[in-house]
Amino acid sequence: xxxxxxxxxxxxxxxxxxxxxxxxxxxxxxxxxxxxxxxxxxxxxxxxxxxxxxxxxxxxxxxxxxxxxxxxxxxxxxxxxxxxxxxxxxxxxxxxxxxxxxxxxxxxxxxxxxxxxxxxxxxxxxxxxxxxxxxxxxxxxxxxxxxxxxxxxxxxxxxxxxxxxxxxxxxxxxxxxxxxxxxxxxxxxxxxxxxxxxxxxxxxxxxxxxxxxxxxxxxxxxxxxxxxxxxxxxxxxxxxxx
Amino acid sequence: xxxxxxxxxxxxxxxxxxxxxxxxxxxxxxxxxxxxxxxxxxxxxxxxxxxxxxxxxxxxxxxxxxxxxxxxxxxxxxxxxxxxxxxxxxxxxxxxxxxxxxxxxxxxxxxxxxxxxxxxxxxxxxxxxxxxxxxxxxxxxxxxxxxxxxxxxxxxxxxxxxxxxxxxxxxxxxxxxxxxxxxxxxxxxxxxxxxxxxxxxxxxxxxxxxxxxxxxxxxxxxxxxxxxxxxxxxxxxxxxxxxxxxxxxxxxxxxxxxxxxxxxxxxxxxxxxxxxxxxxxxxxxxxxxxxxxxxxxxxxxxxxxxxxxxxxxxxxxxxxxxxxxxxxxxxxxxxxxxxxxxxxxxxxxxxxxxxxxxxxxxxxxxxxxxxxxxxx
Ligand SMILES: Cc1ncc(COP(=O)(O)O)c(C=O)c1O
Numbered sequence: 014x015x016x017x018x019x020x021x022x023x024x025x026x027x028x029x030x031x032x033x034x035x036x037x038x039x040x041x042x043x044x045x046x047x048x049x050x051x052x053x054x055x056x057x058x059x060x061x062x063x064x065x066x067x068x069x070x071x072x073x074x075x076x077x078x079x080x081x082x083x084x085x086x087x088x089x090x091x092x093x094x095x096x097x098x099x100x101x102x103x104x105x106x107x108x109x110x111x112x113x114x115x116x117x118x119x120x121x122x123x124x125x126x127x128x129x130x131x132x133x134x135x136x137x138x139x140x141x142x143x144x145x146x147x148x149x150x151x152x153x154x155x156x157x158x159x160x161x162x163x164x165x166x167x168x169x170x171x172x173x174x175x176x177x178x179x180x181x182x183x184x185x186x187x188x189x190x191x192x193x194x195x196x197x198x199x200x201x202x203x204x205x206x207x208x209x210x211x212x213x214x215x216x217x218x219x220x221x222x223x224x225x226x227x228x229x230x231x232x233x234x235x236x237x238x239x240x241x242x243x244x245x246x247x248x249x250x251x252x253x254x255x
Numbered sequence: 256x257x258x259x260x261x262x263x264x265x266x267x268x269x270x271x272x273x274x275x276x277x278x279x280x281x282x283x284x285x286x287x288x289x290x291x292x293x294x295x296x297x298x299x300x301x302x303x304x305x306x307x308x309x310x311x312x313x314x315x316x317x318x319x320x321x322x323x324x325x326x327x328x329x330x331x332x333x334x335x336x337x338x339x340x341x342x343x344x345x346x347x348x349x350x351x352x353x354x355x356x357x358x359x360x361x362x363x364x365x366x367x368x369x370x371x372x373x374x375x376x377x378x379x380x381x382x383x384x385x386x387x388x389x390x391x392x393x394x395x396x397x398x399x400x401x402x403x404x405x406x407x408x409x410x411x412x413x414x415x416x417x418x419x420x421x422x423x424x425x426x427x428x429x430x431x432x433x434x435x436x437x438x439x440x441x442x443x444x445x446x447x448x449x450x451x452x453x454x455x456x457x458x459x460x461x462x463x464x465x466x467x468x469x470x471x472x473x474x475x476x477x478x479x480x481x482x483x484x485x486x487x488x489x490x491x492x493x494x495x496x497x498x499x500x501x502x503x504x505x506x507x508x509x510x511x512x513x514x515x516x517x518x519x520x521x522x523x524x525x526x527x528x529x530x531x532x533x534x535x536x537x538x539x540x541x542x543x544x545x546x547x548x549x550x551x552x553x554x555x556x557x558x559x560x561x562x563x564x565x566x567x568x569x570x571x572x573x574x575x576x577x578x579x580x581x582x583x584x585x586x587x588x589x590x591x592x593x594x595x596x597x598x599x600x601x602x603x604x605x606x607x608x609x610x611x612x613x614x615x616x617x618x619x620x621x622x623x624x625x626x627x628x629x630x631x
Binding site: 050051052053054055057061062065068073074099100101102103104105106126127128129130132140141142143144145146147150154165168169170 | 269270271272273274275276277278279414415420424427428431432433434435520521522523524525526528533534535536537538539
């Protein structure tokens with residue numbers, strides 16, 4: 014059983030490359046970089062507000078791409094870097110041009126929270142599935158996804174929650190029965206305990222809202238420490254028997 | 256037809272939503288297809304339209320303001336709750352009941368759709384949560400109070416523009432979170448497929464009635480049909496009666512500061528591709544209008560398509576022009592219109608056409624404070 018994967022989501026900001034470097038030092042395996050959008054339907058208050066502030070600081074597409082390139086420079090060639098954004102941004106930039114520019118800046122894939130599975134098949138992206146997804150859609154998402162499947166662990170928006178959603182277990186079971194691609198669980202995972210609980214089910218986790226809060230409150234050093242605490246929680250998850 | 260092509264109006268429409276909602280939209284699409292083919296639904300809807308909503312609404316000839324034109328007003332302001340929004344709300348409440356959803360979420364700008372949603376929820380015993388921008392709550396106070404009286408919970412939206420755009424986003428987020436129990440009662444012909452289609456069909460009663468009424472009154476079709484366009488539901492409803500009549504000009508009137516069709520660009524907002532007010536990076540811009548119901552940077556995808564094909568034309572009216580038309584109608588005809596249709600009236604009064612129908616989509620009680628604060 015391979016080590017559990019840890020993905021950390023950060024909003025694109027001038028300080029993000031340094032934060033990303035700290036997250037990798039703390040043990041993040043991959044990084045999602047949020048390109049802010051004015052009307053982020055999938056996001057709860059923390060990421061929505063972070064996006065609002067990023068836009069106020071001028072983080073439009075070109076500057077987000079520059080942030081991505083600088084992040085790539087700091088974290089080296091091996092860490093997967095995935096811009097996460099909304100369809101309106103690609104629509105305005107041009108879908109193919111967006112992917113070309115993102116790749117040039119160091120992106121390895123994309124996540125577009127509101128782009129339907131069937132749309133823009135020429136643009137590689139990590140697909141999301143949710144507790145409400147039918148078997149048919151999970152199968153199709155697994156076929157089309159780029160590398161791993163993003164399990165939305167709860168019917169809801171991004172943001173910290175008190176406990177790991179009871180919906181995750183059923184979703185993991187259904188997805189496992191349909192596909193062999195790695196499954197990373199996100200939405201609502203914010204503490205080492207929750208990371209361990211989710212990773213006991215899935216192949217890895219995504220932490221977003223809490224990482225953004227920690228970075229805002231205590232900068233790169235605090236983020237590195239927080240990510241390290243998630244890393245050790247994941248490393249302590251026993252491999253399944255058999 | 257592939258899934259990606261469903262619900263398209265030319266290059267517009269579709270379904271741009273987080274995955275969580277896709278199965279609910281599929282369920283709604285199936286449920287809607289079944290229910291609209293069901294005679295008992297159509298009978299129940301027709302009965303409610305007649306006995307509860309107050310349909311058919313009159314087509315009134317406004318003789319004192321036509322200025323040489325024969326000007327008719329389709330009196331949606333006389334509907335129960337005071338605007339066309341109830342046509343859609345009644346129909347969707349029947350759909351929600353059929354789908355077994357006991358909880359309704361809705362967004363509202365002017366408060367008219369919120370009141371309509373609260374009304375049908377009271378009538379059908381459904382729980383009702385309405386999201387409303389705090390700025391709109393301040394300028395449409397009477398409707399906030401009406402919703403409370405009807406038993407709905409109004410949740411203020413305190414971020415971003417604090418208007419209809421943010422209220423819609425919050426309603427969709429609530430729906431994502433409570434999708435198993437909740438029907439999203441969207442208030443205009445916007446949003447992901449199948450909403451634009453459902454709202455169009457439920458508002459098409461306006462156009463069907465108008466067509467029959469004008470033929471009775473004048474023995475011919477009008478030269479032009481004029482309606483205000485916020486999300487576009489009253490306009491698409493009245494246009495629907497005349498889309499096949501090439502000789503009838505269809506004119507949509509947007510608020511000058513919220514002209515998603517006039518000055519917008521293709522973009523994605525609230526689950527659909529349409530013409531939206533946005534910058535070159537796709538960030539949605541703020542709209543500005545004295546009228547809360549038109550203060551929205553998006554528009555229904557079918558209107559974007561009608562604009563591109565040239566079947567309908569879209570023109571702006573300013574706050575001042577709408578206010579002047581509102582005063583004129585009040586003083587000459589004894590009708591206090593809402594600020595939204597006052598935009599349509601303002602343009603209709605200048606049209607180079609002999610026989611014109613304007614959709615008077617709502618009454619102005621909700622706007623008294625705003626209108627009086629601007630003086631005469
Ligand atoms: C009276 C009235 N007319 C028009 C509108 C605009 O909506 P639509 O363009 O969907 O008809 C509103 C919206 O609140 C309204 O209250």
